[in-house]
Amino acid sequence: MASSTVDQSQVAGNGLREKVLTLNSMNPRVRKVEYAVRGPIVQRALELEQELRQGVKKPFTEVIRANIGDAQAMGQRPITFLRQVLALCVNPDLLNSPNFPDDAKRRAERILQACGGHSLGAYSISSGIQLIREDVAQYIERRDGGIPADPNNVFLSTGASDAIVTVLKLLVAGEGHTRTGVLIPIPQYPLYSATLAELGAVQVDYYLEEERAWALDVAELHRALCQARDHCRPRALCVINPGNPTGQVQTRECIEAVIRFAFQERLFLLADEVYQDNVYAAGSQFHSFKKVLMEMGPPYAMQQELASFHSTSKGYMGECGFRGGYVEVVNMDPAVQQQMLKLMSVRLCPPVPGQALLDLVVSPPAPTDPSFMQFQAERQAVLAELAAKARLTEQVFSEAPGISCNPVQGAMYSFPRVQLPPRAVQRAQELGLAPDMFFCLCLLEETGICVVPGSGFGQREGTYHFRMTILPPLEKLRLLLEKLTRFHAKFTLEYS
Numbered sequence: 144m145a146s147s148t149v150d151q152s153q154v155a156g157n158g159l160r161e162k163v164l165t166l167n168s169m170n171p172r173v174r175k176v177e178y179a180v181r182g183p184i185v186q187r188a189l190e191l192e193q194e195l196r197q198g199v200k201k202p203f204t205e206v207i208r209a210n211i212g213d214a215q216a217m218g219q220r221p222i223t224f225l226r227q228v229l230a231l232c233v234n235p236d237l238l239n240s241p242n243f244p245d246d247a248k249r250r251a252e253r254i255l256q257a258c259g260g261h262s263l264g265a266y267s268i269s270s271g272i273q274l275i276r277e278d279v280a281q282y283i284e285r286r287d288g289g290i291p292a293d294p295n296n297v298f299l300s301t302g303a304s305d306a307i308v309t310v311l312k313l314l315v316a317g318e319g320h321t322r323t324g325v326l327i328p329i330p331q332y333p334l335y336s337a338t339l340a341e342l343g344a345v346q347v348d349y350y351l352e353e354e355r356a357w358a359l360d361v362a363e364l365h366r367a368l369c370q371a372r373d374h375c376r377p378r379a380l381c382v383i384n385p386g387n388p389t390g391q392v393q394t395r396e397c398i399e400a401v402i403r404f405a406f407q408e409r410l411f412l413l414a415d416e417v418y419q420d421n422v423y424a425a426g427s428q429f430h431s432f433k434k435v436l437m438e439m440g441p442p443y444a445m446q447q448e449l450a451s452f453h454s455t456s457k458g459y460m461g462e463c464g465f466r467g468g469y470v471e472v473v474n475m476d477p478a479v480q481q482q483m484l485k486l487m488s489v490r491l492c493p494p495v496p497g498q499a500l501l502d503l504v505v506s507p508p509a510p511t512d513p514s515f516m517q518f519q520a521e522r523q524a525v526l527a528e529l530a531a532k533a534r535l536t537e538q539v540f541s542e543a544p545g546i547s548c549n550p551v552q553g554a555m556y557s558f559p560r561v562q563l564p565p566r567a568v569q570r571a572q573e574l575g576l577a578p579d580m581f582f583c584l585c586l587l588e589e590t591g592i593c594v595v596p597g598s599g600f601g602q603r604e605g606t607y608h609f610r611m612t613i614l615p616p617l618e619k620l621r622l623l624l625e626k627l628t629r630f631h632a633k634f635t636l637e638y639s
Contacts, residue, residue: 175340184583185210188593203591207623209611210593212387212555214461217614222460222521224514225503228254229465232263232499246512254499263495269488271299271469272495275502279469282505287434292471298483299469299501301493303417303454306470308338309486310450313479314379314411315344324375326367326410328359329601330558330608332387336601345375350603353560356549357389361400368408379411380404385418385429385553388600388610390533392427392552398435406447414451417468420458423530424552433473449473455500457555459525467497467504529555532613532620539621543628545635551613558597558610561631567638579607585634590626 166174185208192206208216215221224247231237231251238248257274259265270276276294283292300306315323324345327335339346349367351357359382371377382401384393393401405412414432422429433451437444455467472480507522508515533551540548540559548559563578571581579596587593597608615623 172341172343184580184587184593184595187584188587191587191591201591202589206587206591206593207615207619208593209615209623210595212457212612212614213463214457214555214614215463217612218616218619219461219525219614220521221462222518222525224508224518225460225462225500227514228503229496229500233496235261244513246508246514250503254502258495263499265495267299267492267495267498269490269492270484271297271493272498272502275299275498276469278502278506279471283431283433283471287431287437290434290437292433296472296475296480297469298472298487299467299493299498300487301468301490301497302456302463302466303415303452303468303470304334305466305490305493306450306452306468307334307413307415309483310413310470310472311338311342311344311379312486313483315339315342316378317376320374320376322375323379324371324377326364326371326377326380328381328383328386328389329603330388330597330610331381331601332383332415333599335381345371347371347375347377348601351386351389351391353549353603353606356552357386357391357558359393359397359401361404364401364404377408377410379413381413381415382432383415384432385421387415387418387554388556388558388595388597389549390551390554390556390558391549392422392424392429395428395430395435398430398432399439402432402436402439402443402447406443412447412449414449416451417454417457418554419453420526421529421555422553423526423533424550427552429553433471436473446474448475450475455497455504458504459522460500460504461525462500465497465500466494467501468493469501528617529613532615532617533557535617535621536613536624539624539628543631545631546628555614556610556612558600558608560597560606560608562635563607564635564638567634570638579609582607582634583609586627586630590630592623592627592630594627 188206188208195201227243227247228250231243231248232254235255237243255261257272276297276299279297280292280294284290298306317323322345324347325339326347326349329348329350336346347367349363352360368377416431419429432449436447436449450470450472452470453468455465456463508518536557537548537550540546545562546559548557551557563582568578571578574581577596577598579598583594583596594609594611600610602608613620
């Protein structure tokens with residue numbers, strides 16, 4: 144008779160056997176994953192919100208979550224046309240309602256005709272609805288001044304994040320010294336460090352130059368690449384433009400230099416361009432990597448591999464929850480492209496409502512449409528207010544002793560540098576915390592302001608930063624900035 148006895152080493156002191164899945168037995172790569180934007184400081188913010196609801200007295204009346212670029216959570220109103228068409232798509236009975244403009248109805252009917260069963264509730268093909276991919280390709284072509292875009296090279300995704308992870312999965316290979324290395328900017332958006340840790344790839348840091356408004360220097364790319372080749376095989380280079388968390392906008396000259404570097408060093412380029420609508424500074428302009436690459440001509444245009452990403456979560460739309468996005472691949476090996484489609488098919492398809500929303504973003508109302516005037520007014524109002532918030536943030540922080548902040552040229556964050564007294568650094572070390580995490584936790588407990596420490600994004604040794612979004616309403620942002628600068632002055636005095 145088969146024995147069902149349990150190994151005594153697996154039985155805990157209380158008589159219960161050990162779990163099959165424990166911290167020691169789980170995938171060790173997952174334990175290495177960190178995502179500061181929703182990390183421990185955000186968990187504490189949630190606890191404080193719960194305590195406030197329970198009537199616990201605090202030095203503040205609300206928690207202000209300035210940790211994440213969630214526009215509508217910060218009070219930004221949705222764009223009317225986008226929501227009208229989505230409402231019609233979700234509930235086609237409304238197509239008979241007189242409360243919706245004719246162009247919104249036409250757009251909803253066009254999208255529904257392209258859906259299985261004429262319903263947003265049906266699966267699409269794994270690469271996304273063909274009609275929408277064609278609209279995305281036409282958008283890219285218009286954006287880039289007529290440079291062709293092939294819808295077969297466009298893959299729709301669950302936000303940009305899912306597409307970024309998919310492309311990284313294709314790139315990661317090897318063991319030991321042959322493991323794939325990926326060059327990422329420091330500071331970086333922690334999706335990259337988290338994904339590379341999960342996949343077992345090597346993170347290769349290249350530092351942006353804070354003293355030059357977070358500029359990207361090709362000499363620094365050379366340094367990072369040469370050092371990395373001692374212990375891994377660098378195969379890809381990621382650029383975030385406009386920058387997150389740093390808010391810089393790359394010049395065309397810089398993009399050309401990066402493309403030449405990637406070509407010479409045989410690196411696959413990943414261009415994270417989700418903030419391409421968010422450019423505020425005078426003299427700054429968004430240039431897509433695809434456009435610059437094609438205008439450089441042979442051999443670059445014909446050979447340099449590129450994946451560029453866009454999203455409905457940012458820009459003027461701020462539609463984070465719908466999880467719409469796309470990736471366009473350029474010069475990818477056709478056989479690899481088929482493998483990419485296979486990988487996406489495992490997830491079945493991106494959310495179809497997110498695909499519908501993406502279609503509206505890439506093909507908004509035309510000047511002859513009834514919705515055009517309202518759409519343009521709402522879009523311009525959002526971007527104008529973001530530009531005003533960017534200027535205000537730079538101004539307040541630049542005037543505060545012990546805080547320095549580069550111009551917020553684009554995106555929707557500032558990444559100020561803060562001076563922390565030696566005693567504060569020592570106290571943080573005693574508590575087992577990074578000094579900027581200690582500062583941000585103290586800020587949260589005393590003011591209710593939730594920002595993310597710079598150590599969660601990466602920074603040069605001995606420097607301390609935090610990332611905060613500029614999304615709160617203008618007057619609320621002004622009060623937040625003033626409260627934050629007063630806290631820094633008090634904190635500095637306390638630990639001096």
